[in-house]
Structures are given as C-alpha cells and as structure tokens.
Amino acid sequence: MKKFINSPETVVPDYLNGLVAAHPEILxxxxxxxxxxxxGVGQHRKVGLVAGGGSGCEPLHTGFVGPGxxxxxxxxxxxxxxxxxxxxxxTRAVNVGAGVVHIVKNFSGEVMNFGIAQEILAxxxxxxxxxxxNDDCSIPDDDESAGRRGxxxxxxxxxxAGASAHRGDSIDTVVRIARRANDRxxxxxxxxxxxxxxxxxxxxxxxxxxEMDIGIGISGSPGRERVPMRxxxxxxxxxxxxxxxxxxxxxxxxxxxxxxxxGGTPESELYILYGEVHQRLRAAGYDPAYALVGNYxxxxxxxxxxxxxxxxxxxxxxxxxxxxxxxxxxxxx
Amino acid sequence: MKKFINSPETVVPDYLNGLVAAHPEILxxxxxxxxxxxxGVGQHRKVGLVAGGGSGCEPLHTGFVGPGxxxxxxxxxxxxxxxxxxxxxxTRAVNVGAGVVHIVKNFSGEVMNFGIAQEILAxxxxxxxxxxxNDDCSIPDDDESAGRRGxxxxxxxxxxAGASAHRGDSIDTVVRIARRANDRxxxxxxxxxxxxxxxxxxxxxxxxxxEMDIGIGISGSPGRERVPMRxxxxxxxxxxxxxxxxxxxxxxxxxxxxxxxxGGTPESELYILYGEVHQRLRAAGYDPAYALVGNYxxxxxxxxxxxxxxxxxxxxxxxxxxxxxxxxxxxxx
Numbered sequence: 018m019k020k021f022i023n024s025p026e027t028v029v030p031d032y033l034n035g036l037v038a039a040h041p042e043i044l045x046x047x048x049x050x051x052x053x054x055x056x057g058v059g060q061h062r063k064v065g066l067v068a069g070g071g072s073g074c075e076p077l078h079t080g081f082v083g084p085g086x087x088x089x090x091x092x093x094x095x096x097x098x099x100x101x102x103x104x105x106x107x108t109r110a111v112n113v114g115a116g117v118v119h120i121v122k123n124f125s126g127e128v129m130n131f132g133i134a135q136e137i138l139a140x141x142x143x144x145x146x147x148x149x150x151n152d153d154c155s156i157p158d159d160d161e162s163a164g165r166r167g168x169x170x171x172x173x174x175x176x177x178a179g180a181s182a183h184r185g186d187s188i189d190t191v192v193r194i195a196r197r198a199n200d201r202x203x204x205x206x207x208x209x210x211x212x213x214x215x216x217x218x219x220x221x222x223x224x225x226x227x228e229m230d231i232g233i234g235i236s237g238s239p240g241r242e243r244v245p246m247r248x249x250x251x252x253x254x255x256x257x258x259x260x261x262x263x264x265x266x267x268x269x270x271x272x273x274x275x276x277x278x279x280g281g282t283p284e285s286e287l288y289i290l291y292g293e294v295h296q297r298l299r300a301a302g303y304d305p306a307y308a309l310v311g312n313y314x315x316x317x318x319x320x321x322x323x324x325x326x327x328x329x330x331x332x333x334x335x336x337x338x339x340x341x342x343x344x345x346x347x348x349x350x
Numbered sequence: 351m352k353k354f355i356n357s358p359e360t361v362v363p364d365y366l367n368g369l370v371a372a373h374p375e376i377l378x379x380x381x382x383x384x385x386x387x388x389x390g391v392g393q394h395r396k397v398g399l400v401a402g403g404g405s406g407c408e409p410l411h412t413g414f415v416g417p418g419x420x421x422x423x424x425x426x427x428x429x430x431x432x433x434x435x436x437x438x439x440x441t442r443a444v445n446v447g448a449g450v451v452h453i454v455k456n457f458s459g460e461v462m463n464f465g466i467a468q469e470i471l472a473x474x475x476x477x478x479x480x481x482x483x484n485d486d487c488s489i490p491d492d493d494e495s496a497g498r499r500g501x502x503x504x505x506x507x508x509x510x511a512g513a514s515a516h517r518g519d520s521i522d523t524v525v526r527i528a529r530r531a532n533d534r535x536x537x538x539x540x541x542x543x544x545x546x547x548x549x550x551x552x553x554x555x556x557x558x559x560x561e562m563d564i565g566i567g568i569s570g571s572p573g574r575e576r577v578p579m580r581x582x583x584x585x586x587x588x589x590x591x592x593x594x595x596x597x598x599x600x601x602x603x604x605x606x607x608x609x610x611x612x613g614g615t616p617e618s619e620l621y622i623l624y625g626e627v628h629q630r631l632r633a634a635g636y637d638p639a640y641a642l643v644g645n646y647x648x649x650x651x652x653x654x655x656x657x658x659x660x661x662x663x664x665x666x667x668x669x670x671x672x673x674x675x676x677x678x679x680x681x682x683x
Contacts, residue, residue, distance in 0.1 A: 038628040075616065229352065280617075281613075281614045305371070
C-alpha cells in the first residue's frame with residue numbers, strides 16, 4: 018500500500034491537522050470529540066448547520082466548513098459514521114438560539130447516530146431538525162430497501178442551506194429550502210476500480226480490465242451492475258437518462274450540475290463528461306446554467322465519476338450564487 | 351485502459367469544450383489554432399499574460415485563465431508542447447499595446463516553440479518578454495544539463511504576475527515581479543506509480559510495490575532515484591530538506607507553500623503531507639502564512655505529490671492575496 022500517511026490509525030487526525038493549518042482563517046479543530054468548526058462559530062446569531070459522515074470522502078464534509086456553508090463537520094473514521102458524541106458536541110457549539118439543522122445522508126449508521134445524538138440533546142432542550150439527503154437514483158424509491166443514499170446532492174444542500182442560514186433566515190426557512198434542494202436533485206455514479214482503505218491495505222474488490230461498475234455509492238461500496246466500458250459520450254448519455262428519467266425536470270428549467278470525481282480520475286476526464294452532459298442538456302431544452310466539476314464527493318483514490326443534477330428555481334439559484342468561503346468551494350469572498 | 355474519453359485523439363478538444371461550457375463567464379475557446387482565452391481579453395489595456403504546455407497536467411495552465419491570472423493558455427497535445435501557431439495566435443489576441451509576457455516552463459520543446467513564435471511575432475513588431483520557470487531543485491543547477499524544469503512555481507508566478515498585470519503595472523514591473531517569484535521558489539516531487547497516456551493505453555513504466563520515485567517531473571517522466579516507501583512524516587522531512595536546502599530562505603521569512611497532487615492521490619493524503627510540512631516550517635522559525643493543497647500541477651492520474659516553497663516578501667504576499675477568478679483558483683471575486 019503506497020499512501021502518504023503516518024499510520025492507518027492516524028489518517029483522520031493527521032488530515033484534519035493539515036487542513037486547519039492550511040486554512041486557519043476559517044477553521045478551528047476541536048480534538049476530543051473530533052469536530053471541525055467554522056472559526057468564530059457562536060459569535061453571531063444564526064441557524065447552525067452541522068453535517069458529518071465517514072472520512073475518506075473528502076472534501077465532503079470537512080472541505081465545506083466556513084462562512085456561507087457549514088458551521089461544523091463531524092468526521093468519522095474512514096468509511097465509518099461519526100459517533101453521537103461528535104454530533105452532540107458540534108451541535109452544542111453551533112447552537113446560538115436560532116436552531117440547528119442536521120444535514121444527514123441516508124446511510125443507516127449516519128441516520129442512527131444523528132438520531133441518538135438528538136435524543137440526548139433533547140434533555141438539554143436542544144432540538145435539531147434533520148434534513149435527510151437521499152438523491153441516489155440507482156436505488157429504487159420503494160419500501161423494500163433502506164431507501165436512497167445521500168450522495169452529490171449533499172454538496173448542493175450544504176451550499177444552498179448555508180447561504181440561507183448566512184443571510185439570517187429562520188430555521189423553518191432554512192429547512193424548507195434545504196429539503197427542496199434535496200427533493201429536486203438526483204445522482205448516479207460509476208466506478209472504474211475499487212479504492213484501498215488504509216487499514217485494509219488492499220482493494221475491497223477487483224474488477225475486470227474492461228468493466229465499469231454502475232450505481233455505486235461512496236465508501237467503496239460496489240455497484241448494482243458490471244457493464245463493459247464505453248466511450249465518454251455513451252456514459253454521459255446513460256448517466257443523464259438515469260437522473261433525468263427519475264427527476265423529470267420541467268421543460269426549459271435551469272439546471273445545476275455536478276460532475277464529481279471519486280478521487281483518482283483526472284480532472285480532464287471529468288470535464289470531458291461535463292461537456293457531453295452540457296450539450297445533451299441543451300439539446301433536451303434545459304438551461305445548464307451552473308456547474309461544478311472536480312473532486313467533491315470521493316472514495317479515497319477510487320477512479321470513477323458521479324453525475325448530480327439539480328432543477329433550480331429562482332430562489333435556489335440566487336442562494337447558489339451567494340458568496341462562500343470554504344477550503345473546497347469558494348467565491349465572492 | 352479505463353478512461354472517460356471518446357477517443358485518444360479527441361481528449362484535448364473534448365476537455366476544453368467541457369471546461370468552457372462549465373465556465374462561460376470567464377472563458378472563450380478559439381478552435382484553430384487551439385487557444386483558451388480569458389473572456390473579454392483585449393477590451394482593456396493591460397499587460398497580456400500567455401502560458402502554455404502539454405495537456406495532461408491540468409489544471410495547469412487552462413485552469414488558471416481568468417481575471418487576475420492568465421489571459422491565454424495554449425494547450426498542446428498530451429505531454430507535448432504547444433506549437434508556435436498557438437502561441438502566436440494567443441499573443442496577438444492578448445496584445446493590446448501594453449506588452450505581452452510569455453510564462454515558459456524550462457522544457458526544451460516549450461522553450462523552442464515559444465522562441466520560434468517570438469521570432470515570427472517580431473515581424474509584426476510584437477516583442478513578448480519571456481519569464482522562464484525553473485524551480486525543480488531535483489536537478490543540479492549547473493551547465494551540464496538543460497537546466498531545472500518548471501514545475502509548481504508556475505502556479506505561483508501565474509497568480510502573482512496575473513495580479514500585477516490586473517492592477518495595471520507596466521510590463522517591466524510585471525516581468526520583474528514574475529522573475530522574483532520564480533527565483534524565490536523551489537519544488538521537489540515524488541511519484542508512487544506511472545500514469546497512462548491515452549494514446550499509449552498502458553503505464554509508461556512500472557514500479558515495485560514498496561518503491562517511490564523521487565525527483566520526478568511532470569508528463570510522466572521518471573524520477574532520479576527509487577527508494578523504499580516511507581511514512582508521511584519522513585517524506586515531508588525529505589521534501590523540505592531538498593527545497594529549503596536549495597532555496598535557503600532568510601530566517602523568519604513568510605512562506606507560501608504548495609502541496610500539489612499529481613492527479614491520483616486523495617486530497618486527505620496531501621493535507622497529511624501539508625500538516626507535516628507546516629509543523630516543520632514553524633519549528634525551523636519560518637512563518638508558513640499561505641498554502642495551497644490539492645491537484646494543481648498533475649500528470650493525468652499519477653499518484654504522487656510535489657512540494658513547492660516560495661519565500662515571500664511584502665509585495666509578493668500582497669499580490670498573492672489579490673482577488674482571482676479562474677476555474678481552479680478563485681477568491682475575492
């Protein structure tokens with residue numbers, strides 16, 4: 018295993034130390050329990066935004082803490098949900114009397130641990146409201162499964178809800194806007210290989226030389242089907258059919274697109290996919306007005322990509338454009 | 351070969367189409383010869399900044415075109431210098447009477463083709479001034495070689511010279527500042543595997559399971575020595591010894607650091623390296639005031655990292671902080 022780490026046990030704290038050292042103007046690290054806080058959190062009355070999840074998916078969520086986005090992130094161990102202690106501590110830190118929102122990806126461990134934290138916080142009369150992210154349309158939307166996973170829409174919800182909280186909206190408004198952003202977003206992902214978790218030291222699974230794995234999640238979970246590798250244009254077409262077929266955006270609507278790499282795919286390939294997606298969105302009569310292309314929701318060094326599409330309305334578009342300052346999403350400040 | 355491409359022949363134009371589709375507010379693409387231009391170039395009198403190099407090193411240089419940084423980038427084929435026609439066309443486009451600077455990395459093909467372009471432009475009475483980037487301290491600084499290669503310092507010079515040109519400095523000032531930034535920067539790089547150029551379809555070379563390749567360049571060129579893999583702290587120590595031993599910054603000076611991934615290394619590992627570097631810079635009495643951590647100068651999907659250190663002075667630091675708006679470096683606008 019060739020990784021720039023000191024030991025598998027210290028990957029998460031060593032990463033966080035480096036992140037805070039590089040961005041001291043926006044970040045503060047609390048060591049125990051491990052919580053990454055927006056610098057100056059608690060100084061101004063606003064709705065607090067907390068997210069968390071397994072490490073290894075960077076920049077999610079730690080790369081999105083800062084003015085105009087998250088107030089706190091709770092990084093779990095690699096591919097492991099944060100524990101309730103982290104969530105409780107983060108929630109207390111960002112609770113300044115305007116309410117707290119928990120942005121929770123729909124994974125059973127995450128849902129459970131945020132739930133336990135909320136039960137304990139209730140004794141302190143802190144009642145965070147959960148916004149559940151479940152944009153993964155590779156999973157049927159029925160009662161037979163644990164439901165759809167939270168993937169790329171998380172970045173959009175964190176940005177849009179972050180802008181809403183930053184401008185001083187009430188918790189009811191922040192929650193309504195965040196849920197609307199999630200409801201209007203869908204994601205579909207493709208993996209080209211497996212990643213190597215540091216504690217395991219070898220790939221989680223193997224794949225054929227000419228296979229791609231469609232409908233994968235994050236954290237190294239395999240997909241729903243293996244199919245032969247195809248040119249970028251065919252992959253873009255397939256990804257769009259999956260997300261648009263499920264979302265069914267209104268004719269002519271403004272679209273916010275994310276092409277996220279999974280960590281090991283070069284940026285040039287992600288832009289090639291985006292070019293194909295953009296052209297098809299236009300041909301279908303949509304307005305692909307805004308796009309993010311790069312590594313935003315990853316699984317360590319996995320090769321692959323995910324398409325997230327969000328059908329904007331005027332309010333969501335305005336909140337998307339608002340200034341933001343985090344380590345991995347920044348404009349206007 | 352598993353890549354999100356349509357064909358090896360169309361990687362560069364397909365990438366550029368996607369890039370411009372995602373960032374129409376700052377970029378314009380000229381198809382033939384292939385030049386990426388800052389939108390609105392030529393509308394205001396300022397020193398024009400042109401850079402170029404082989405594709406496959408994205409975001410260098412295409413990701414750094416926009417207000418406050420480059421006016422034009424000339425992307426060659428994968429790992430191949432741009433041809434003189436591209437450089438001539440880009441120079442004409444950005445030449446609005448205040449002079450043009452060519453930022454040229456010290457690779458023989460790049461130096462030659464910028465040189466040929468300049469000879470031809472002289473007939474039109476356009477006389478660009480070359481700023482040569484040669485920060486790679488893995489190569490001896492003597493007369494026995496083609497000289498030191500241009501690596502991570504390119505990003506710093508493009509940003510700092512871009513800010514100087516953007517605020518309206520004369521060409522003499524822009525060139526003086528750009529050369530000072532290059533002179534005060536050093537880079538050392540480590541590769542953990544080889545990349546796969548699309549037209550080749552397989553790795554350029556192979557490496558042992560536990561080896562790292564030290565003193566590599568970009569474009570898939572191998573390093574100067576293979577050594578056993580080490581923990582991140584030892585690698586950070588080695589990288590710092592190489593760059594500080596060569597640069598010898600003044601005691602207590604402000605340092606701008608870049609930890610650039612080569613394309614296939616997860617961001618968390620880059621921040622682990624940065625944490626180790628930051629701590630050692632402080633312990634050595636320096637002020638690690640600013641840092642960039644991420645994929646900034648890459649070789650497709652290669653795993654590895656490079657450390658660039660720049661000894662700031664007040665003017666360089668102020669120009670570094672100035673607003674910039676490109677696809678891959680953005681703040682304040």
